[in-house]
Amino acid sequence: MDTEKLVQRFLHYVAFDTQSDEDNDQVCPSTPGQKVLAQDIADELKKLGLTEVDLDDNGYLMATLPANGVDEGPTVGFISHLDTSPDAPGGDIHPKVCRFDGKDVVLNDEKGIVFPVNAFPEIKKYEGQDIIFTDGTTLLGADDKAGVAAIISAVEYLLSHPEIPHGKVRIGFTPDEETGRSAAKFDVEKFGADFAYTVDGGELGGLEYENFNADNPVVTIHGIGVHTGDAKGIMKNALSVAAEWQQALPEGEKPECTEGREGFYHVYKMDGDVETCVLHMLIRDHDRDHFERRKAFLDQMAVFFNQKYSEGTVEVAHHDVYFNMLEKIQDGHMNVVELARKGMQAAGVTPVVAPIRGGTDGAQLSFRGLPCPNLFTGGANFHGRFEYLPVDSLHKACETVVEIIKRAYTLKVY
CATH class of the missing domain: 3.30.70.360 (Alpha-Beta Plaits)
Structure with a gap:
């Protein structure tokens, strides 16, 4: 996996201002920048060689990674959202990649903005790693452009390694998740997956199938x-x-x-x-x-x-x-969760299962017939100016998607 290319892809996506507007429920997407990013990604997917690339009038983008050397088995899907939260400034983002030494990080010399380690002590576990920060004036957008980057980099990896057999994969990118309206216009039938995963979680190892x-x-x-x-x-x-x-x-x-x-x-x-x-x-x-x-x-x-x-x-x-997806996941779909566990472990990631104190598109989609647990992206401190994304964690999110795809066609009951 080309880590530098993965990081550059993420940095390209966060350059687009895609904050959604919860007060604008008259049009979808609620802000024009989301559609601009969706079109940019659609062009990228076509160049990569994906098929059935479809961007609809509401800003929902879907595409297919065709099966390779596999005739039977389920179609697995991966979903992330294009918008970022309106809870903090989200335009004109200036990300910076820093090798974290365990000390406070100066984010903005001019404005005297410092990332305070004592206020966010959980970051200490990433000491010695490269971390993507903001300049302290905006959010970063790892929620959920890290998920978008991980999914696209995963399918690109599989396209460049035709020796790896896998079944059909569907990928989908949605607008307005942060407003709670994203899943409403998601066409489950057109998506055509037997089960899916939202790649919209937080820190390394997160595996979630229970929400508020x-x-x-x-x-x-x-x-x-x-x-x-x-x-x-x-x-x-x-x-x-x-x-x-x-x-x-x-x-x-x-x-x-x-x-x-x-x-x-x-x-x-x-x-x-x-x-x-x-x-x-x-x-x-x-x-x-x-x-x-x-x-x-x-x-x-x-x-x-x-x-x-x-x-x-x-x-x-x-x-x-939305309702608690556990109601649907535990009703005959725990093997989808187990597949995610095995994919994480194969990528060298220890699964951390915890209930979501929030919701995802997967909650609504699970109640519409598409079992959809949530996977980590690697990011932390979402919706704020001190959001950050460890590069190693983003890399592991991408590897996890690859490992799930490699095993998905073996799933017998779905």
């Missing part, structure tokens, strides 16, 4: 605005009710207080004034029963507030986004 159930409720609070001089007994300040709502959520069941399989309630955005206030929330839980009880608790809170402040003060609109 997710509801994104919107809580609308209706107040009454009058002149403050005449407000007594009349004004109902929606902002005050919103603050009370936040305080009424169970103490200790918020993201900053939970880990592992512990679920939470989270108010992540509030807009409004005295008359109307809108709270955007997350409800997350790995257990489906607990998840449904959390949703019911919010409804009960609304009943209480409406009794206290008058009917119609609080409205709760639930929006289920």
Whole structure:
């Protein structure tokens, strides 16, 4: 595997500004840069010699690595997303490759930005390795352009090594994953894989097939605005009710207080004034029963507030986004997980199985009939200015994809 070429491919992809826009749900992709990158990659795939390269009007790109010396067996798929998170600046990225010596890394001399090792001590395990950082003003985009680079480099490797037999492979790259809308327009039937993997995980060794159930409720609070001089007994300040709502959520069941399989309630955005206030929330839980009880608790809170402040003060609109893929994976598809384990081990990677405190496209796709566990990309600190990507880990992500492809055609039940 040509590591330098792999790194240059990744650096080429992050030069494209592909931040998605969660507020723009009228068009897909939500930002034009995603389609620009998709077209660039489509041209690249054709030059590499892949077949059935198809880029649709919504920015979904699919292609085929034809079978080589194998007549039967399943079609395996690999999926990554083209967009980057809107949670931090994502345009005009200036990546830098540094040999990490275990000490703080100066990211930006001009602005005095330093990567603080004490704040992110987990990076110490990569001492002595080359790591790709940002200049401290933007995110890096390893989520998920590292996955895109790993997949394309893997199929390029197999194309250049025709002595390696393998079955048919489908690859897919999607827009707007960070908005939660990516899988909605993904054509599972056209993709045509029997099972797949999203290459969208974090640090080295990550293998995930269990994720949160997710509801994104919107809580609308209706107040009454009058002149403050005449407000007594009349004004109902929606902002005050919103603050009370936040305080009424169970103490200790918020993201900053939970880990592992512990679920939470989270108010992540509030807009409004005295008359109307809108709270955007997350409800997350790995257990489906607990998840449904959390949703019911919010409804009960609304009943209480409406009794206290008058009917119609609080409205709760639930929006289920995805469910725990474990429900589908454990129902006859654990061999797909075992295939990933063997692929990692063959690449010299120790699998690290843990529940995702989030979701992937694979969660929605698994419920649409495409079993789809998640594989690591090697990156860390996603969605922020201190995101980084160890080069060795990216290389191992690519090798893992190759090793899975080499073994996929032997899978008998899928």
